[in-house]
Amino acid sequence: MTDLVGKPGELRMTISITRKATGIVENYELVGQAEDKETDAALQALVNGKKTETEVKDGGHS
Amino acid sequence: MAVTHSTAARDAATDAVVDALDGAGSKLVFRISPSSVGSPGTAAATLTMATPAFGASSSGTATAGTITSDTNATGNASAVAYASLQTSGDVIRIHCAVAASGSDINMTNGLTVANGDTVSCSSLTYTALSA
Numbered sequence: 001m002t003d004l005v006g007k008p009g010e011l012r013m014t015i016s017i018t019r020k021a022t023g024i025v026e027n028y029e030l031v032g033q034a035e036d037k038e039t040d041a042a043l044q045a046l047v048n049g050k051k052t053e054t055e056v057k058d059g060g061h062s
Numbered sequence: 063m064a065v066t067h068s069t070a071a072r073d074a075a076t077d078a079v080v081d082a083l084d085g086a087g088s089k090l091v092f093r094i095s096p097s098s099v100g101s102p103g104t105a106a107a108t109l110t111m112a113t114p115a116f117g118a119s120s121s122g123t124a125t126a127g128t129i130t131s132d133t134n135a136t137g138n139a140s141a142v143a144y145a146s147l148q149t150s151g152d153v154i155r156i157h158c159a160v161a162a163s164g165s166d167i168n169m170t171n172g173l174t175v176a177n178g179d180t181v182s183c184s185s186l187t188y189t190a191l192s193a
Binding site: 010021 | 076079090145147156158159173175176177178179180181182183184185186187188189190191
């Protein structure tokens with residue numbers, strides 16, 4: 001049986017980066033799809049009103 | 063055959079995700095590779111979201127409130143490769159790739175954030191399901 005995958009969530013954003021070194025402002029339009037399987041699992045769990053093991057602490061920058 | 067979701071269903075799905083980011087101090091984090099929900103990795107810039115982070119979904123899409131810029135980004139020599147939306151407690155709710163062509167987010171140029179740069183986000187929307 002074919003492993004069918006549904007359309008994932010979509011994230012759109014406009015960001016600007018002001019360079020400290022030059023003062024130049026760069027603008028970016030971003031469109032992304034949260035199709036990471038772990039994110040899909042988290043989304044499904046949220047829709048179902050449950051927590052999952054994919055909810056983890058970020059050990060990086062805060 | 064395509065699946066069609068009602069507007070009410072799309073709003074419910076979107077709200078289910080973004081409501082998990084409505085607590086104070088939720089963040090938009092840009093990261094270098096490698097990064098995943100399970101192992102987020104190194105952040106290059108961290109922006110603070112409004113409280114609540116998003117308004118109610120309309121036509122399946124939720125729009126973020128005002129996002130506070132990171133005026134002194136950590137930066138990294140490696141290009142930004144991922145973006146995460148996470149709670150103040152650093153629980154990732156949305157995670158997606160950011161890079162040049164072939165990634166989940168397509169950009170014309172690679173994106174590198176240097177230490178001390180200011181990173182701003184003037185608009186952000188999330189849509190959980192297609193129509």
